[in-house]
Amino acid sequence: MSVKLRVWDPLVRVFHWALVAAFAANVFVTAPGKAAHQWVGYAVAGLIALRLVWGFVGTRHARFADFMPGPDAVLGQMTDMATGRRRVHAGHSPLGAIMIFNLLLTMAGLAVSGYAMTTLMFFGVEWVEEVHEALVVWAEISVVVHVLAVVVESRRLGVNLPKSMVTGYKTLP
Amino acid sequence: MTDQDDSTRGIARPKARGPRMLIALIVFQILCSAFFVVDIIEDFAAGDAVFSHMLPELGATLGLFVGLVFEVRALLHLLRRQAVMEKSLGVAAGALGALMEDYFRQWGLTPSEADVAAFTIKGFTIAEIAAMRGSAEGTVKTHLNAIYRKAGVQGRGQLVSVLIEDLLNAPLVPAGGPVDAGTATKV
Ligand code: HEM
Ligand code: HEM
Numbered sequence: 492m493s494v495k496l497r498v499w500d501p502l503v504r505v506f507h508w509a510l511v512a513a514f515a516a517n518v519f520v521t522a523p524g525k526a527a528h529q530w531v532g533y534a535v536a537g538l539i540a541l542r543l544v545w546g547f548v549g550t551r552h553a554r555f556a557d558f559m560p561g562p563d564a565v566l567g568q569m570t571d572m573a574t575g576r577r578r579v580h581a582g583h584s585p586l587g588a589i590m591i592f593n594l595l596l597t598m599a600g601l602a603v604s605g606y607a608m609t610t611l612m613f614f615g616v617e618w619v620e621e622v623h624e625a626l627v628v629w630a631e632i633s634v635v636v637h638v639l640a641v642v643v644e645s646r647r648l649g650v651n652l653p654k655s656m657v658t659g660y661k662t663l664p
Numbered sequence: 665m666t667d668q669d670d671s672t673r674g675i676a677r678p679k680a681r682g683p684r685m686l687i688a689l690i691v692f693q694i695l696c697s698a699f700f701v702v703d704i705i706e707d708f709a710a711g712d713a714v715f716s717h718m719l720p721e722l723g724a725t726l727g728l729f730v731g732l733v734f735e736v737r738a739l740l741h742l743l744r745r746q747a748v749m750e751k752s753l754g755v756a757a758g759a760l761g762a763l764m765e766d767y768f769r770q771w772g773l774t775p776s777e778a779d780v781a782a783f784t785i786k787g788f789t790i791a792e793i794a795a796m797r798g799s800a801e802g803t804v805k806t807h808l809n810a811i812y813r814k815a816g817v818q819g820r821g822q823l824v825s826v827l828i829e830d831l832l833n834a835p836l837v838p839a840g841g842p843v844d845a846g847t848a849t850k851v
Contacts, residue, residue, distance in 0.1 A: 574778070
């Protein structure tokens with residue numbers, strides 16, 4: 492008997508895949524620093540701003556309060572992994588939430604440092620450029636870990652998490 | 665011994681600091697490794713990598729990775745032990761907990777089997793264990809069969825008596841001196 496849970500509202504889902512597209516575009520497609528790169532970067536800023544607001548007024552599992560990770564919850568999830576217990580979280584899991592806050596902050600940092608490079612004050616200032624580039628590396632590492640974690644957790648729990656980010660529903664075994 | 669007294673009175677045990685320190689160390693070491701790996705990749709990409717100059721860096725990175733493997737294993741072990749003590753045993757956490765751990769290792773139980781075995785010894789039913797572990801009852805039964813086979817026993821009763829026998833053979837008065845009244849009544 493499987494249970495279908497509605498977890499992600501359309502805004503969260505559109506936000507997620509738009510963010511993925513924009514990040515990929517700026518890493519692989521647009522020329523660094525050119526107009527297209529800047530516009531895509533501002534789109535990322537807009538998406539993050541929207542998500543921040545939605546984190547306070549959105550639907551149940553979209554709210555930050557719903558997935559604020561505490562030390563006990565994090566230890567609990569690690570214990571589940573260590574003992575092979577399968578406890579499915581309806582919304583974001585505690586470890587997942589840490590990664591999500593990291594990704595949101597990193598994306599915001601990218602947009603801010605990118606914008607700073609175009610301002611008179613920081614134009615040509617080396618360390619701003621270095622911050623932007625360091626954040627790119629950090630973001631790439633984070634995304635790889637994020638995707639690996641999604642795959643590992645999907646297998647451990649028997650729930651197709653990527654599918655839930657498309658359809659909005661988690662199917663619990 | 666104080667642990668046992670606390671849990672019988674329903675007082676929460678002080679939060680173990682072990683896992684937290686270990687997790688902090690692991691996170692720190694992962695960050696260090698990431699830094700080294702990125703640095704090495706950049707050196708190679710820039711083409712100014714002289715292998716002999718890189719050796720110390722490569723060695724340090726390797727050392728970090730090996731350390732990480734050991735730390736993660738220690739963390740998993742620690743979490744499993746705490747899971748057994750907190751969730752399934754309460755009163756007997758000290759002596760019986762340690763004894764169980766020894767046997768589980770000796771029998772070569774997997775982490776899932778060890779978890780199911782601990783719940784079983786405590787007396788939970790298959791349905792209860794399945795609910796607590798978020799798995800199907802069939803899965804728990806499969807684990808149980810493996811546990812009984814590895815332990816060389818016929819069923820739950822024998823599994824428990826293996827442990828009880830060992831506890832009864834152990835001296836009731838520890839080498840350090842007589843047990844205080846509060847503990848003695850519970851042994
Ligand atoms: C999610 C957002 C962003 C991502 C993923 C991103 C990614 C990148 C990448 C991969 C580079 C090349 C770095 C390198 O040379 O190693 C770069 C450079 C650059 N980015 Fe962004 N960027 C983002 C946002 C922005 C924004 C919002 C702006 C400006 C409004 C911006 C302005 C620049 C500039 C001026 C450079 C050239 C720096 C240089 O010449 O070294 N970026 N960005
Ligand atoms: C550029 C790459 C990516 C970024 C920046 C990113 C970012 C994020 C963010 C911010 C969230 C939180 C969603 C929210 O609550 O608003 C999230 C969740 C999620 N992402 Fe990604 N993501 C990326 C790539 C991917 C990919 C490629 C997949 C598919 C394999 C994926 C699967 C998921 C899933 C399944 C969740 C929900 C996790 C859960 O159930 O708790 N992500 N991601």
